[in-house]
Amino acid sequence: xxxxxxxxxxxxxxxTLAASHTHAIDFGDLINKGxxxxxxxxxxxxxxxxxxxxxxTTGAEKSATNLADFSNNDQVSSLKQAxxxxxxxxxxxxxxxxxxxxxxxxxxxxxxSLQKADGLLRKFGMGxxxxxxxTSINRAAEAAVPEAKDLLVxxxxxxxxxxxxxxxxxxxxxxxxxxxxxTETALTEKFKPIVxxxxxxxxxxxxxxxxxxxxxxxxxxxxxxxxxxxxxTRKAMDGLFLMMAEQEKVIRAxxxxxxxxxxxxxxxxIKF
Numbered sequence: 162x163x164x165x166x167x168x169x170x171x172x173x174x175x176x177t178l179a180a181s182h183t184h185a186i187d188f189g190d191l192i193n194k195g196x197x198x199x200x201x202x203x204x205x206x207x208x209x210x211x212x213x214x215x216x217x218t219t220g221a222e223k224s225a226t227n228l229a230d231f232s233n234n235d236q237v238s239s240l241k242q243a244x245x246x247x248x249x250x251x252x253x254x255x256x257x258x259x260x261x262x263x264x265x266x267x268x269x270x271x272x273x274s275l276q277k278a279d280g281l282l283r284k285f286g287m288g289x290x291x292x293x294x295x296t297s298i299n300r301a302a303e304a305a306v307p308e309a310k311d312l313l314v315x316x317x318x319x320x321x322x323x324x325x326x327x328x329x330x331x332x333x334x335x336x337x338x339x340x341x342x343x344t345e346t347a348l349t350e351k352f353k354p355i356v357x358x359x360x361x362x363x364x365x366x367x368x369x370x371x372x373x374x375x376x377x378x379x380x381x382x383x384x385x386x387x388x389x390x391x392x393x394t395r396k397a398m399d400g401l402f403l404m405m406a407e408q409e410k411v412i413r414a415x416x417x418x419x420x421x422x423x424x425x426x427x428x429x430x431i432k433f
Contacts, residue, residue, distance in 0.1 A: 227430040228329060237325040239424035241317050244328075244336050246420045247408035248313040255404060256307045262299035267400030269298050272392050278372070290372040297365040298389065302397035304359035305352045309344075309401055312351060316343045329431055333413055337406040345398065352394045360390060 228236060254260055261267050271279050271294060279291040316339070328335045360366060369389060412419045416428035 228326070228427070230430065231427055233322045233325075235423055236329060236427060237320065237322055239419075239421060239427045240325045240329060240336075241320060242421050243412050243419045243424045243428065244317045244320075244340075244409075245314055247336070247405055247412060248317070248340070249310065250408050251401060251404040252306055252310045252313070255401060256303055258303065260306070261302045261397070261400055262296060264400075267403055269295075269302055269393065269396040269400070271295055271298070272389075275372075282372075290368075293368050294365075294372045297360070297363045297368045298393055300363045301356050301359040301365055301393050302400065304362070305355035305394070305397055306401055308351045308355050309348055309398075312344050312347050313340060313405075316340055319343075329427070333410050334406040336409045337402055340405060341402050348398055348401075349394055352397060353390055356390045356393045356397070360393075365389065 231239075255264075255267065261269055270276070271291065275294075279288075282288060282291055320339075324339060328339055332338075366389075412428060413432065416425050416432060419425050419428050
């Protein structure tokens with residue numbers, strides 16, 4: 162039998178360890194409670210911790226604020242400079258050979274009502290007629306688009322301070338929308354005779370007759386499709402405005418690509 166004094170020593174050690182373990186658990190609970198409450202607002206601070214109801218500042222508002230550092234004259238002058246740059250670049254790119262035809266974004270397809278004939282002709286190995294007609298259509302657009310330059314520059318020169326501010330603080334294509342609104346009617350009148358003349362030069366009517374002659378065999382050609390000048394004019398302008406919008410986005414996203422130091426500073430200020 163184990164001696165009494167040894168049993169007492171073992172019991173004493175066990176009680177001591179148990180007590181220590183209990184304190185450790187209590188201390189751990191205290192730490193955990195402290196962590197749970199960490200960062201929670203006390204009643205007296207709950208009001209200051211409440212979320213603010215103040216609306217966030219929009220990009221347009223920030224741009225307007227930043228523009229306040231520049232005079233109206235500087236804003237208008239720099240914007241005009243950048244817009245003329247964008248318009249001239251778009252016109253130059255589209256008016257060169259394959260400017261429309263070689264660009265998937267603006268290439269003018271056959272009118273929708275001719276596309277059925279196109280598909281059928283290709284099935285019978287006569288895709289050349291479709292390809293030639295598509296090429297002639299895009300060549301006509303490439304010949305007409307240089308006429309846009311003077312009208313676009315004229316629209317820039319007539320721009321008011323209010324127009325400039327609206328464009329600078331507007332959407333990424335605000336300038337393009339301004340151009341479309343102020344030049345589309347005049348561009349249509351200017352483009353159509355150029356398109357018609359170009360159609361003669363590239364023998365589009367002759368090419369169309371060949372295409373249509375084949376399509377008529379299948380009953381797929383409509384008389385309304387002979388008005389190609391309206392179609393080409395509309396599509397040529399759509400392509401022009403699309404390319405201008407891209408130029409505008411490039412300058413807004415990369416202000417250092419703008420022409421002139423002042424334009425660089427102003428477009429940098431409104432970038433958001």
